[in-house]
Amino acid sequence: MFELLGVPPQALFGQLLLGLINGAFYAMLSLGLAVIFGMLNVINFAHGAQYMMGAFTAWMLLNFLGVNYWAALILAPLLVGLFGILLERLFLRHLYHLDHLYGLLLTFGLALIIEGVFRKFYGSSGQPYSIPEELTGGHNLGFMFLPNYRAWVVAFSLVVCLAVWYLIERTKLGSYLRAATENPTLVQAFGINVPRMVMLTYGFGVGLAALAGVMAAPIYQVSPLMGANLIIVVFAVVVIGGMGSILGSIVTGFGLGVVEGFTKVFYPEASNTVIFVIMAIVLVLRPAGLFGRAQ
Amino acid sequence: MKSFVAGLSTALLLASAAQAQISDNVIKIGVMNDQSGLYANISGQGSVLAARMAAEEVGGKVLNMPIEIVFADHQNKPDVGSNIVRTWIDTDKVDVIADVPTSSVALAVQQIAREKKRIFLISGAASSDLTGKACSPYGFHWTYDTYMLANGTGNALVRAGGDSWFFLTADYAFGHALERDTGESVKASGGKILGAVRHPLNTSDFSSFLLQAQASKAKIIGLANAGGDTINSIKQAAEFGIVAGGQRLAGLLVFVTDVHSLGLKTAQGLVVSESFYWDLNDETRAWSKKFMERQKAMPTMVQAGVYSAVRHYLAAVKDAGTDDADKVAAKMRSSRINDMFSKNAEIRADGRVLRDAFLLQVKSPAESKGPWDYYKLLATIPASEAFRPLKDGGCSLVN
Numbered sequence: 213m214f215e216l217l218g219v220p221p222q223a224l225f226g227q228l229l230l231g232l233i234n235g236a237f238y239a240m241l242s243l244g245l246a247v248i249f250g251m252l253n254v255i256n257f258a259h260g261a262q263y264m265m266g267a268f269t270a271w272m273l274l275n276f277l278g279v280n281y282w283a284a285l286i287l288a289p290l291l292v293g294l295f296g297i298l299l300e301r302l303f304l305r306h307l308y309h310l311d312h313l314y315g316l317l318l319t320f321g322l323a324l325i326i327e328g329v330f331r332k333f334y335g336s337s338g339q340p341y342s343i344p345e346e347l348t349g350g351h352n353l354g355f356m357f358l359p360n361y362r363a364w365v366v367a368f369s370l371v372v373c374l375a376v377w378y379l380i381e382r383t384k385l386g387s388y389l390r391a392a393t394e395n396p397t398l399v400q401a402f403g404i405n406v407p408r409m410v411m412l413t414y415g416f417g418v419g420l421a422a423l424a425g426v427m428a429a430p431i432y433q434v435s436p437l438m439g440a441n442l443i444i445v446v447f448a449v450v451v452i453g454g455m456g457s458i459l460g461s462i463v464t465g466f467g468l469g470v471v472e473g474f475t476k477v478f479y480p481e482a483s484n485t486v487i488f489v490i491m492a493i494v495l496v497l498r499p500a501g502l503f504g505r506a507q
Numbered sequence: 508m509k510s511f512v513a514g515l516s517t518a519l520l521l522a523s524a525a526q527a528q529i530s531d532n533v534i535k536i537g538v539m540n541d542q543s544g545l546y547a548n549i550s551g552q553g554s555v556l557a558a559r560m561a562a563e564e565v566g567g568k569v570l571n572m573p574i575e576i577v578f579a580d581h582q583n584k585p586d587v588g589s590n591i592v593r594t595w596i597d598t599d600k601v602d603v604i605a606d607v608p609t610s611s612v613a614l615a616v617q618q619i620a621r622e623k624k625r626i627f628l629i630s631g632a633a634s635s636d637l638t639g640k641a642c643s644p645y646g647f648h649w650t651y652d653t654y655m656l657a658n659g660t661g662n663a664l665v666r667a668g669g670d671s672w673f674f675l676t677a678d679y680a681f682g683h684a685l686e687r688d689t690g691e692s693v694k695a696s697g698g699k700i701l702g703a704v705r706h707p708l709n710t711s712d713f714s715s716f717l718l719q720a721q722a723s724k725a726k727i728i729g730l731a732n733a734g735g736d737t738i739n740s741i742k743q744a745a746e747f748g749i750v751a752g753g754q755r756l757a758g759l760l761v762f763v764t765d766v767h768s769l770g771l772k773t774a775q776g777l778v779v780s781e782s783f784y785w786d787l788n789d790e791t792r793a794w795s796k797k798f799m800e801r802q803k804a805m806p807t808m809v810q811a812g813v814y815s816a817v818r819h820y821l822a823a824v825k826d827a828g829t830d831d832a833d834k835v836a837a838k839m840r841s842s843r844i845n846d847m848f849s850k851n852a853e854i855r856a857d858g859r860v861l862r863d864a865f866l867l868q869v870k871s872p873a874e875s876k877g878p879w880d881y882y883k884l885l886a887t888i889p890a891s892e893a894f895r896p897l898k899d900g901g902c903s904l905v906n
Contacts (some may be wrong), residue, residue: 223718223719223722226529226718227715227718229837230712230715232717233714234712234714257757268714311765331544332541332543333548334545335547335548335551335764336545336546336547336548336733336734336735338738338768339768340769340770340772340773341748342769342773349748350746350747350748354791356718357718357721357748359746359747359748361746362714362746423639424608430741430746431743431746432711432712432742433711433735433738433739433742433768435738436710436733437735438735441709441711441735442711471642473715475705476715476716477715477719478704480678480704480706480707480716481678481705481707483706483707483710483715484707484710485707
């Protein structure tokens, strides 16, 4: 049996697969960020908090209303998306004509408040949420044990990512959206309600965060700070992919998941840092990101 | 005239000192801990309630002086904690400080309490340095410490057949210390360390590390991490079928509230060391029931420890007839602790409370009779073995 850098190939395949699974979460989250930044020019720092709200909403639906995982997968993003729309109406829309920085500060503040409120009511230890009955157990692939739930995560998020990409890049609705970003006045002149479209887009981006949250609930700790730990990494993914690039965020999301997975084998201490190292290199060589267009 | 005034005031001072041995006519207990963050569930308001229950037990008064309980949130920051304690002592006339989880904050408070001569009842903090290099004549370490966690779990598990270990270690001082201490006690008891992997703090995905642990074929996977890291590793270990595959997880810093938040389905089989569990005997059950009615959660060992420490302090004030820190500390040391938390426990010269520790295993959902019925007792580690020998700590109070 050959070995690569002292690691047997089975272990490498295992890590490759695990990297893709983690990458699925990065992709889902950075996709929402990319949609919001691409269409609204808002750097949504509340994304981590909204991801956490998705997980908590799933938990609440289960514990207070007896709604199972599958229904939560649809309901939680809708509910959190509505909450996002409320935020957009109340606060965010007043900031569109200002510098990016104001939107960033506002959403950052909102994230702190939301996380604080959840911490007040639910403490910091987190809440239990089980893997749905249909997806418990797993398969032995020979080189690793693959839990069924992880297989589901990677497949489902790929489908979601591709669907969003198709929606924005290939459909008429998507072309309206992209046009509204370029020149809102002109698009409005064609009789399209741009403010409403922007509002719904924000709600959609937030819904994507919540969807990732529901998917994370069975495997990560459902706690008020679960998003805060992840959001910085996801921002790095977005920067590497190119701010606002839909395809960029999907590809870099999965790609960086794999890079991180390998780092966990060869030099685990650096696994949290490796993404930022890559970010620094990318920023030096291609400041607009791998898939971004310089403006 | 001048000498007359001076004489008069001295006489007055002496008279007042002889009459009221309790400073400011109130015993003020300051419970400081994390009220909203990572450690709020293990200490927080539950510790405040525990102190209150101890005060209520003596009728809210000692030597006819009322007992008042104040609390504050140190946010796990040493600077915030130090400021609160200085204000408490200098302007609010707080007589005794209790709880203080997060070792860095507790070490800062230990220093201030020593300078200002105030008794410090430590329950939440883990560092064994509090009775080692940083020991104080006024500091009492009540509930547990890192040595107990490491030694208790390591030693007892090897004896129970878990003789090969692999560590998942949080990559910072606390994790390294826990891994080192546990590893030493595993080796001393005849076990082997097969390897370790260091993960960054606040990692959300442990699958890669868990697969490495699985591949090591170690019988025990020691979790030298804390808080969310521990919870995520346990949750994902269940997902990857690690416990089902015959390996056991040993949580080196897990509290009963963590088990509650994980759920038994996920946490079953986990082995932990604690110095208290509500369902140990009739006394602990009775006290915990009262606590549960008011707090809506069962007490953690930290909260039970706060109760025990405040109770022992108040008894010592009563016996000493004063709240003078030196006299009360001497009284606390010379009397044994007897309450629902500890039986006949003594306090060592370095401030370490010597009491039994328990090696507990999390029940399976089928074994549990209901909410909070989480542990079964695997072994009792006697006080004499649970803590670091007096001579090894490097405390300056020990000759």
